[in-house]
Amino acid sequence: MEASGGGDMPVSVGAGERRMKMKVMVAVDESDCSFHALKWALDNVLNNMTTTATPDENIEDGGGMVFLVHVEPAFHPAVYPIGTSALYPASASLEDLMRKAQREKSTSTLSRALQMCRDNQIKAESIILTGDAREMICQAADQMHVDLLIMGSRGLGMLKRTFLGSVSDYCAHHAKTPILIVKPPEDKEHKKKK
């Protein structure tokens, strides 16, 4: 049982086992920022656990676990740019095609992420969700009771001026689990703006 509670000291001694098994969720999309966040997580959050034991031991004990979550937008027929139903009498097949393409993209993103975890000898599982990224990520993190939700600060929105994208901002406010927002490494662009 976890002895969390009020303002007094939660269990900090003798909880060695609990510390070892950190359950982390990393939200990934196709952006470099989110892969940078994953890399940062693997290097700094999860690798901590593997320094004191052999790799084999850890993989069996579950020295750390990563849930990679990717959210696909839900498709609605109204969104399709091609309006002429005469050319596509069965709108269902167009929807299927788009879903298939979307699914391929998601799978390839997640494979890349899974490979990174494997390269770092960290156990990982991937999850594909459909819907509004903001809500789905928060829900997934809460429902799975992860110790920490990690995500990049900016995703596919290309506004370089903003430090915090809308999904990260929403999750910072609404996720019930602790959340780590990883900022991208400083690049020339940032330096120019200063």
Add this chain to the structure above:
Amino acid sequence: MATSSDSEKKQVMVIGIDDSEHSVYAINWTLDHFFAKNPSFKLVLVHARPSATSAVGFAGPVYAGAAEVLPIVDSDLKKIAARVLENAKQICIKNNITDVVVEAVEGDPRNVLCEAVEKYHASVLVVGSHGYGALKRAVLGSVSDYCAHHAHCSVMIVKKPKTKH
């Protein structure tokens, strides 16, 4: 900084602390999860102490007795700051962490924390989700929100769970 660190330079983690239980929870959570064994981070705890004038300013711009109240308010704030720092040090000791910098800086927490990040070249800033003004309706405190947007490093917001599960 004469510490016996490994050949690689350690990254710095700054935790913003105040007098609230959210803050205590955040410190404990962070130490449990990041500083248990062979911590790869150097720890810095920063407390932003509001200045006496800003604390009294809430009473309104025209407050005749302000000059008399200021020293009292100031000494209260100093006491609170000392207590916050002492608590923080105790938590570190309990977790066997000796390589830690603890400091109180006067000013607005938003600026103090962002400046601390610059000063220590921190790679992570940790804040609780709420501080003094723990409005029940607010899902994220204003300082945490500001830091998430403006700090030049990664930001970790540690949320205290409302109920046990």
